[in-house]
Amino acid sequence: MTVFVGEHDQWRHEPLHLAVLGYLKDHGCAGATVTRGIAGFGSHTRGTTSVLVEIPSDLPIVVTVVDQPEKIDEYARHVAGMLSGGAIAVEDTDVQFCSAGFQGGVPDVAVADVMARTPDVVSPETPLATLVQTLLESDHTVLPVVDADRRVLGVIGDHDLLRAGVTSASLSLHRVADPTTLATLLRDLGARSEVVGDAMTTPAITVRETARLRDAAHLMHVRGVKRIPVVDARDRLVGVLARLDILSCIAEGHPRPTTTRGHALPLDHRRVSEVMDASAPAVTETTPLADVVDTLLDSDAKRIVVVDDVGRLAGVIVDTDILARVEPEERPSVFTMLRSRWSRDADRRVRRVYGQRAADVMTSPALSVRDDAPVIEALRISALHHVKRLPVVDTDGRPIGMVSRLALLAASLALESDPTHSR
Secondary structure, X not given: OEEEEEOOOEOOOOEHHHHHHHHXXXXXXXXXXXXXXXXXXXXXXXXXXXXXOOOOOOOEEEEEEOOOHHHHHHHHHHHHOOOOOOEEEOOOOOOOOOOOOEEOOEEOOEHHHOXXXXXXXXXXXXXXXXXXXXXXXXOOOEEEEEOOOOEEEEEEEHHHHHHOOOOOOOHHHHHHOOHHXXXXXXXXXXXXXXXXXHOOEOOOOOEEOOOEHHHHHHHHHHHOOOXXXXXXXXXXXXXXXXXXXHHHHHHHHOXXXXXXXXXXXXXXXXXXXXXXXXXXOEEEOOOEHHHHHHHHHOOOOOEEEEEOOOOOEEEEEEHHHHHHHOOHHHHHHHHHHHHHOOOHHHHHHHOOOOOOEHHHHOEOOOOOEEOOOEHHHHHHHHHHHXXXXXXXXXXXXXXXXXXXXXXXXXXXXXXXXXXXXXX
16 A cells, blocks of 8 residues: 655644554554655645755655555555545555564564454353353353453363363363263253362463564463463453464465565475474274274374375374264263273273274364475464364375474464474
């Protein structure tokens, strides 16, 4: 976007070009430059020049703005209302290099520009049965705990419930468990007197809505949290920032190259092979279900890859895949097995599930990324498809590792991350 104004144009007693620049900066614009012309004219002005022998006149000022199309449209509408003359021109452009708007790969915007503004919340007095029901119906596993004035007192989620013995398996497993198992959990919780305040983590780690996204991302990475409450100047909850929100923002704000270039943008420098976890537990398509579960339970990542008869990636299995895709009558036994590893009864029942192989429960085709791909490519796939851990394959399509959201966020922050601690 190019804005043409006069040197003497004003907006609320401030030079117009500075007012436009201030608006753009406050709204997270990727970049803008003000240029003072040496000569020019408009349809309603006479010719002007900066020749020293003439009386100083109203020289042209040009504000050049570069950002994503949808943001440019928003800026243009607002800036047009500030102009009493001049012109605004908008055109497509090919960004071949950009560093000013990125610090270590994270766009230089405020947390308020990225956060979710209407998060679910609970109070310390909320019954645990109500909390679990809310979490089971949502797509996340952590909620802020607030008081009557929406001040954040703590957070509560899947890990807190497991630690307190409220649940004996992750909520992701409960979501795909058989109806009887789920009904039993909610009935048992409803008969208990515990409330959220008995199990929550306090104090909560929070971030201000005016904080820069990079600083919030760094805090989340260092403290190992996936979702963080966002507060205003009075410490009242105004939103929640998730790791996925940050990765999506990076993916949307990172320019896609349309021409070949000899230089690299941030996050194009590093390759997936540099940030992946080189361990990738694998089974074959014909591996029996019982052996699949053994391999899965031994994996810290709670997911394994499935390879075909020549070792190429055929699919991916996570614990919820198994529970959701086995025969309904076998789900209670499989749930018990995944919850507390093998019991004799679960072992006996699962081994009787004839015909159940890895190929029967895997997700296929599986999303993957090449080991020689730039990190930004893996980040885009993870953000677009909501994949927490992405298989990494070599040039022949053989799995050689996994890359996690945590590792991708660390790469975006130009930090080192231990990929074995990624979830």
